[in-house]
Amino acid sequence: MKDIQDTTGIQAAIIEAFNFRHACKVFDPERKISEPEFATILEAARLSPTSFGHEPFKILMIQTPEKRELLREFSWGANGMMNGTTGQLGTASHFGIILASTAQTMTAGSDYLQDFYRQVKQLPDEVIEIFNGAYGNFQQSDHKITTDREISDWAGKQAYIVLANMMTTGALMGIDSCPIEGFQMDATSQALEEQFGVDPKLYKPAVMFAFGYRAADPEFPKTRRSMKDTVSWF
Template identity: 60%
Template sequence: MKDVTPQTALQAQILDAYAFRHAAKVFDPGRKIPEDEFNTILETGRLSPTSFGLEPWQMLVVQSPEKRALLEPMSWGANGIVSGTEGQLKTASHFVIFLSHTSATMAADSAYLPKFLREVKGFPEENITGLLGAYAQFQAEHFDLTDDRKITDWARHQSYIALGNMMTTAALMGIDSCPIEGFEMDALSAVLEAEFDVDPTLLKPAVMAAFGYRASPPRHPQSRRSMDEAVRWV
């Protein structure tokens, strides 16, 4: 019998969490995630890596039922219409909207970036100049981040790193989650501006996520491609 070491036990715990996780379409509305546990989930998002360390996203946690109701008309992936349930907006313990920065703050020549590098990262001026020069080259030459849509999409991609880490953390704690892209971008932006004081020139909705405890077991077993199909070694 193979010895169980602390490392192999940890590996099994990680894989068990991934097997447990599924995209929960409806949650048990009577169960709430303890505050300290959800703060741990948020903290793993906050500590997640981002390109150039620029953290080009903001998390908006929507807990008010009245505020959540405002999101339902344009959030078909969270209002239960597709799944034939009450949906995540009505039932989730916690509901998060990731907002991505735009070119107003993420363009290489923005006033925001040197301030961020100075005040958040604590970089000296000579390092700020060098980093912004490399970042400008990255935007213009390497990734073609040359207009607001491209920069906003790049920032949006960064939020998925934090989201993935948060869902894994939740699963390790026996908490369910669901990533949600099912929303109308322009309509959601308009509601966020009018009702949530979100300036659309600075922040755009990137992706949503619901957290809580499943109301029932998954309808279908988890299925994925085989390792041989998903991974190529060279």
């Protein structure tokens, strides 16, 4: 393992990747991400942290042009309507949706979570009892997330952690990406149920994403607030 004190090169690579990354609106349709590279991006997603380690998300990859076209009418952030192209739906090497879990599985004490604790987390019964109590308090008292909408929104927050790690991993490999919130929620949910077999009682769409290689460099330089306006130290 690399000496943890010798991090200068790693730091430079990280900052370079973040400066490289931008919300890519149009990809080069002729360039495809290799299978091993995208497997690395998906592994970064799988290994991402989530609240209580509950992994309240699922990734739906949509690769065939025919399936992508089913989303075009109501996915204005991905259909190119704002730039006169076929958008990310038409040009991305890889396109997908991160689904957020609902209250049916993510309510404290649910059968799903009991099985998850035993089968995935491999926790003993006494620790599961602790988890049930702590997570129950978290939902009922600490954050007051008890309705299906509140729990799905909480799960959506975890989905964004996952997507951030996917995009950073891609950028470190010189792969472009775009997070996409520009879609009609109800129409997307209906299409997911009717065309992709997603049970709306179990999952709701959180965010779309696209990966590939840019067709052109960004027209404008990256701008952000200064560090002093971003971070306060006490």
